[in-house]
Every structure is written in C-alpha cells, then in structure tokens.
Amino acid sequence: MNEVADADGFGRGGTGAGAGAEAGVGAGPGAGVAVTGETGAAVAAAGAGAAGGAAAGDAGAGSGPAAGGCGDVPDPRGDLRWGSIAGLVQDAAARFGEREAVVDGRLRLDYRQLGERVEHAAAACLAAGVEPGDRVAVWAPNTLDWIVCALGAVSAGAVLVPLNTRFKGAEAAYVLQRSRARLLFVTGTFLGTSYVASLRRAAAEGPGTGPLPGLPHLEQVVVLADDAPESFRTWKDFLADGDSVPAEAVRARAEAIPSDAPSDIIYTSGTTGSPKGAVITHAQTLRCYAVWSELAGLREGDRYLIVNPFFHTFGYKAGIIACLMRGATMVPQSVFNVDTVLANVAAERISVLPGPPTLHQSLLDHPQRDHHDLSALRLVVTGAAVVPLQLVERLRAELHIATVLTAYGLSEASGIVTMCRRGDPAEVVSETSGRAIPDTRLRIAAPDGTARPDGTAGEIWVSGHHVMRGYFEDPDATAGAITPDGWLRTGDVGVLDADGNLRITDRIKDMFIVGGFNAYPAEIEQLLGLHPDVADVAVVGVPDPRLGEVGKAYAVRRPGSTLTADDLIAWSRREMANYKVPREVEFVADLPRNASGKVLKTELRSRRRSA
Structure with missing residues (x-):
C-alpha cells in the first residue's frame, strides 16, 4: 500500500x-x-x-x-x-535573557528586551479593545516591528492574519474584508509603494464609519511609521495607550489562551x-x-x-x-x-x-x-x-x-x-x-x-x-x-x-512557484479577465532559469482590439502582485477546451514545449 x-x-x-x-x-x-x-x-x-x-x-x-x-x-x-505562542515568547525571555534575539539594521534587542516589547504591544492591543479571537492583520515587510506587533497581537489572544507584501490595495482589502479584521498594522512605504495610499484607494467608499469606509469591521489602522494620515494612528501613539494597562491584565490574558485556540x-x-x-x-x-x-x-x-x-x-x-x-x-x-x-x-x-x-x-x-x-x-x-x-x-x-x-x-x-x-x-x-x-x-x-x-x-x-x-x-x-x-x-x-x-x-491545482512565491493560474486569469481588451485567457507555469517558473498567458483579444503583449504585461504590473504578472503573453484565436468547456492546459503546455 x-x-x-x-x-x-x-x-x-x-x-x-x-x-x-x-x-x-x-x-x-x-x-x-x-x-x-x-x-x-x-x-x-x-x-x-x-x-x-x-x-x-x-x-x-x-x-x-x-x-x-x-x-x-x-x-x-x-x-x-x-x-501558547504567548507562553513561548515569555519563556524565551526568561531562558535566553541577554542573548541577542533580533538584529534589524542598527537595532539590537536581547530576548529579555524582546519579551518586554511584545508585552507592551499586547497591552496596547488590550487598550484598543482587542478581544480573544479577534482577527488582527499585519501588512508589512520583514522587520522588528512586524515581529513585535504580530507577537503582541497573538499574546493578546488575537488571531494573526498576515498579508502578502506584494499585494495591491484591492487584494489586501479582500483579505481584510473576508477575515473581518478589527485592527491592521501596516507599513508606510515599501519598495516605492505607499501601502496606506493603496489601501485608501481600494476601500475609500462603503458603509463603514471607521478609518476605511469600505471595510466596516476595521476599527483601527496603525501605521508602522512616525507619520500617519488623519483617522489612522502611528505606531508610537498606539503603543502609548498600552501604558495605562496593568501588566497583570496583560499576563492574565496571555495565560488564558487555550492551546487549541486559533493562532493565525x-x-x-x-x-x-x-x-x-x-x-x-x-x-x-x-x-x-x-x-x-x-x-x-x-x-x-x-x-x-x-x-x-x-x-x-x-x-x-x-x-x-x-x-x-x-x-x-x-x-x-x-x-x-x-x-x-x-x-x-x-x-x-x-x-x-x-x-x-x-x-x-x-x-x-x-x-x-x-x-x-x-x-x-x-x-x-x-x-x-x-x-x-x-x-x-x-x-x-x-x-x-x-x-x-x-x-x-x-x-x-x-x-x-x-x-x-x-x-x-x-x-x-x-x-x-x-x-x-x-x-x-x-x-x-x-x-x-x-x-x-x-x-x-x-x-x-x-x-x-x-x-x-x-x-x-x-x-x-x-x-x-x-x-x-x-x-x-x-x-x-x-x-x-x-x-x-x-x-x-x-x-493538480496547476499552481506554479515564482522565485518561492505560490502563483495560482485561476486567480491570475480572473485579474487578466478584467482588462477591457481580453476576451478569454488561460495561464500556465513555464520554466525560467532565474525564478524556477513564471506565468505564461494565452489570451484571446476582443474583436477590433490591437492589444499587444507588452501592453498587457504593463497593465498587469499595475494591477497585481509582481510574482503573478505573466512574463510571456501569446495571443491566440481561441483556447483549446474539452467537451465540458474546461481549458486543456496540458495542450497549452505541450504547445509551448514544442515551440
């Protein structure tokens, strides 16, 4: 067997x-x-x-x-x-003490200091009204702040929802809406993109009364920077609210987390x-x-x-x-x-x-x-x-x-x-x-x-x-x-x-991996289908000497369109995370399908290999 x-x-x-x-x-x-x-x-x-x-x-x-x-x-x-993970953090602080825990540029913390920072962030989460089981999202790159705010939220009993840093605003907003996150920690600018501006564009309209009307469940947005737009908060101000929360309350919350509670x-x-x-x-x-x-x-x-x-x-x-x-x-x-x-x-x-x-x-x-x-x-x-x-x-x-x-x-x-x-x-x-x-x-x-x-x-x-x-x-x-x-x-x-x-x-799912990032054809196809000149499209993974695999799109133009491969790739770079962007586009008259209408991706792959 x-x-x-x-x-x-x-x-x-x-x-x-x-x-x-x-x-x-x-x-x-x-x-x-x-x-x-x-x-x-x-x-x-x-x-x-x-x-x-x-x-x-x-x-x-x-x-x-x-x-x-x-x-x-x-x-x-x-x-x-x-x-629980909260117990792990405090155990590490006690066991490893003055051993170096994190090096982030010029910042160096030992395990005792890291434990204190995480506890302070947990206190701020309690001050913000975070309850056990609430979802708290983090949209930021690998930094000490990510470690502290994520572990602080989890130590307050929250469920961590990490967001992909390659997401565009609409992609991040979807996950925030789907998870009904109450609190978001977000970086200011990363790789030349203002995450705050991107998110505000994606969720500017809606029934909510919080910082982003399009996300009514989201009560607070904390920017991991020194400045924040109106209705958002800075990381420093958020942490300051935790000063009024007794340490006993923070530890009691952490100790009450069941091991079978969701962590993320x-x-x-x-x-x-x-x-x-x-x-x-x-x-x-x-x-x-x-x-x-x-x-x-x-x-x-x-x-x-x-x-x-x-x-x-x-x-x-x-x-x-x-x-x-x-x-x-x-x-x-x-x-x-x-x-x-x-x-x-x-x-x-x-x-x-x-x-x-x-x-x-x-x-x-x-x-x-x-x-x-x-x-x-x-x-x-x-x-x-x-x-x-x-x-x-x-x-x-x-x-x-x-x-x-x-x-x-x-x-x-x-x-x-x-x-x-x-x-x-x-x-x-x-x-x-x-x-x-x-x-x-x-x-x-x-x-x-x-x-x-x-x-x-x-x-x-x-x-x-x-x-x-x-x-x-x-x-x-x-x-x-x-x-x-x-x-x-x-x-x-x-x-x-x-x-x-x-x-x-x-x-089976046709997923391919671009430089370590999982790329899913169905998701990319949905995004490409939003282009006004694309009538039909299928995406497959193809070998790439540097990234391992990249996406290739087989697209059908709408009648009268003069859309080029370069045009579609440039549009994709504006509308989706970069690892999802097809590196090759081939325009075809139609896509091969079976009797039930499913695209025959095996045929597309063999067509590409034979070419």
Whole structure:
C-alpha cells in the first residue's frame, strides 16, 4: 500500500494514542464545530474532524510513549510545554535573557528586551479593545516591528492574519474584508509603494464609519511609521495607550489562551481564484516547529537570516517561532537582494540561511562571493521549486555547508509535511522532499481515495496533528479539502520511494512557484479577465532559469482590439502582485477546451514545449 507514517520513529506516537486531543487538534472524526470566526474556540473545523484523531488506528501510527523516541528533545510536544505562542515568547525571555534575539539594521534587542516589547504591544492591543479571537492583520515587510506587533497581537489572544507584501490595495482589502479584521498594522512605504495610499484607494467608499469606509469591521489602522494620515494612528501613539494597562491584565490574558485556540489564519489562493484562510492553532504551530527545529538541527546561538517573508508560514514559523524555541538570533531581511545577503552573512556571522533555490544559486554565482566571509554558514533549508543536484553539491563542496535540507509543506498543513534528514545523500535532498515528519501519515491516493500501489503517482493526502482546523468561514471548501476521517487532500501529485521519501511530480491545482512565491493560474486569469481588451485567457507555469517558473498567458483579444503583449504585461504590473504578472503573453484565436468547456492546459503546455 502506498501509505506511510514517519519512517524514523522520531517522536512517533507523541504522548500516547489520541494525544493530539489534549492539545485540541485530534478530537476525532466529526468532532469539529462550525467555522464561524466569531471568537477563539469557535474557529475550528467545519465537520472535518480536526485531522489527527484518525491517525491512531492506521498503518504506522504510534499508540503510546514506547512507540518511538525523540532524539535529543526531552519534550517534543511544544504545545504542551509552552501552551501558547504567548507562553513561548515569555519563556524565551526568561531562558535566553541577554542573548541577542533580533538584529534589524542598527537595532539590537536581547530576548529579555524582546519579551518586554511584545508585552507592551499586547497591552496596547488590550487598550484598543482587542478581544480573544479577534482577527488582527499585519501588512508589512520583514522587520522588528512586524515581529513585535504580530507577537503582541497573538499574546493578546488575537488571531494573526498576515498579508502578502506584494499585494495591491484591492487584494489586501479582500483579505481584510473576508477575515473581518478589527485592527491592521501596516507599513508606510515599501519598495516605492505607499501601502496606506493603496489601501485608501481600494476601500475609500462603503458603509463603514471607521478609518476605511469600505471595510466596516476595521476599527483601527496603525501605521508602522512616525507619520500617519488623519483617522489612522502611528505606531508610537498606539503603543502609548498600552501604558495605562496593568501588566497583570496583560499576563492574565496571555495565560488564558487555550492551546487549541486559533493562532493565525493564512490566506492562500486556490483553483477558484478566491483566497481562502487556513486556520491553524497555537498547539499545531508549537508542536510542528518544535519538531522542525529538531530535524533541522537549529540550536541556541545560531544566527538566522530570515529572507523568507514573514507573511508566509515558513518565514513566520520556521523563522520567528523556531528561533524563539531555540534561542537563535533573528536577522530579518525585507527583500531578497544577493548583495545584501552576502553582506549580512559576513557581517552578522550568519549560520542558518533558508530560502528558495533561486537565493542559493544567486549566492553561489555572485562574482564577489569570495570577497565575503561565509564560513559561519552551516545550515541551508530550501525547496518550493526544483532543486538541482548540482546546487546541493555546490553548497556542500564550495561553501562547506554541513547540512542542506529540502522539505514539502502547505499552509493547510501548518507549512510542513515532509522533510529530509541530516545526513541524507545529495540525491535524496535534490530529488525528493524527504520523509513524513513525526506523527504524520502520507497516502498516495487514487481518485476514489484508496492508496495507490507502491511507486505509482497519485494525489498526496496528509493526516496528522498539523492539518488545519478548516478554512475560515468556508465550510464547503473545508469539506472539499478534508475528508470526514481527517485526510487533507493537497491537490499535489507525488510518488513515495521505498524509503518513504516523497517526490513531487505535478500539481493538480496547476499552481506554479515564482522565485518561492505560490502563483495560482485561476486567480491570475480572473485579474487578466478584467482588462477591457481580453476576451478569454488561460495561464500556465513555464520554466525560467532565474525564478524556477513564471506565468505564461494565452489570451484571446476582443474583436477590433490591437492589444499587444507588452501592453498587457504593463497593465498587469499595475494591477497585481509582481510574482503573478505573466512574463510571456501569446495571443491566440481561441483556447483549446474539452467537451465540458474546461481549458486543456496540458495542450497549452505541450504547445509551448514544442515551440
């Protein structure tokens, strides 16, 4: 049967059969409540059974403490150790004290100071009227302010909603409206774009009486800068309100957060083109990234350059959360620039550098590489695109990096499903995404849900403690993604080898990855369809030597139109995030479709290959 659990026994079985239930993530099939989103505990699986409860009776699942050891981690159950992300922050402040926590330009904070800043931000959230379960959004690049406001909101019992920094105003407004966020932290200007102005244009009209009439649920907008427009607030003024909140009230709020309460909603687009919010709990986050930290070998004193955006599950959780767990120093970088990466790695003695293959390839090929001291680098985690064998070999041989790992995950599974192990051969790291993490089962499924024979491709199904509680306020989408017995249908196609390593072979959902960013054709097609001269359009991913993949649009002009490829690309750059913008446009008389009217994208891909 093409179905496996974690092969190495690391942490298998947790603390016993059904252990996930005590953290609120494994109550069993059918145990979920409606995804109402009104307050904390109500945001759970809509009839999906909080995936994880089904694991105990299936192949390879542990059934007690004796089912497997935990390597060097005395307590792999991060959810039980810390209880909540708020508990993790304060524990890190106590344990690591004067160890450097964050370096952001000239700003340097130790763990004690970071804990104080987070508590101050949490106090300000209480002063602003934030209640447990309220959604609080952050639309900003990787900075110390992002870390503080996000962790402060979560410590006040709020549910974090990170917004993609590549979004345009309308895209951000959609997620804010869909999540009904009450509070937004937003950067002033980033990459030459005024986020405040962009959002005001997108949500200027509507029935609301708050700072943005088009978003009636949004009560406050806090600009992470010294200046803010009328009806918005500055970060400094917002924090000042927290001075009147007693420390006891802040700590009581943090201590009252249940481990099974939602900690964040990560919005991810799908084949319908409409972003959906994957609801993840404190327990799931803590448990997953305690395991991730151990498998990766992250340790106290590491210096971690976080280039992966904080709005991604990986940047936030394998970055900020993992560093808090292990006492590593966070060095956030707001955009990928290879010159800046080289300078930071050398100046800050960076030892940990996760990122897409594009980042590492650019580093290796940089003409000034040998002029920088990169000798502190010891751990690289990559993935999210094709990883050439030569890249893995060069990282090990030329930069003497001891550990190079790849992994596979998705927002709906807390960002992690499989991971290579330290010591895996270069071929395994390059050609596969590693083995299932502890307490996770994989199934290579046929269309009817049964397991495929070994060595054959099928849809990747996942079951375990990390599967989302559901899509926020979308029970139909939740039911379509998670089976009644707790299996998550990923929409990706893969094969398991004899050792349980997963190889991704295709994507049912047609998603492609542009320099580490997930791009969804249906969403891009919807946006392109808004152009007045586009009658019909289909988008596919095509190979790109620098970014891995980029979008190619096949467009049908409206009668009489003289629209050119350059015109449509230029329009796209104004209307959508840059990674969504098609790099190629080909105009066609019509799109190939099957009898039911569905576009035959396989034909478009083969047409492009043959050309």
